[in-house]
Amino acid sequence: xxxxxxxxxxWQKAIALVTEIYRATRSFPKEEVYGLTSxxxxxxxxxxxxxxxxxxxxxxGEFRQFLGQAKGSLAELDTQxxxxxxxxxxxxxxxxxxxxxEVGRMLNGLLASLE
Numbered sequence: 556x557x558x559x560x561x562x563x564x565x566w567q568k569a570i571a572l573v574t575e576i577y578r579a580t581r582s583f584p585k586e587e588v589y590g591l592t593s594x595x596x597x598x599x600x601x602x603x604x605x606x607x608x609x610x611x612x613x614x615x616g617e618f619r620q621f622l623g624q625a626k627g628s629l630a631e632l633d634t635q636x637x638x639x640x641x642x643x644x645x646x647x648x649x650x651x652x653x654x655x656x657e658v659g660r661m662l663n664g665l666l667a668s669l670e
Contacts, residue, residue, distance in 0.1 A: 569603035
């Protein structure tokens with residue numbers, strides 16, 4: 556196992572995703588500050604945060620549990636991206652959806668390696 560969560564490629568990719576979500580939500584309407592903007596940012600931040608917390612735990616079982624939570628946040632963010640697209644807040648969601656899919660595949664791979 557890696558010595559630090561910062562060494563995990565999936566954590567690095569999840570951090571990049573958070574950065575892009577913050578950039579994308581900057582242009583959302585002001586009335587969404589406490590709605591979709593906040594929800595999307597929290598879900599995005601939760602992904603690398605759960606990876607980091609899980610990696611810092613003492614057992615593989617705990618790590619798997621936190622990776623499962625990261626996957627849940629990823630699904631939440633995916634849903635919120637669809638909503639943002641449907642509302643016309645994001646016109647080109649493909650790059651974000653591609654990043655989401657990549658992080659999802661990496662999480663699945665990491666989970667499988669811990670079995």
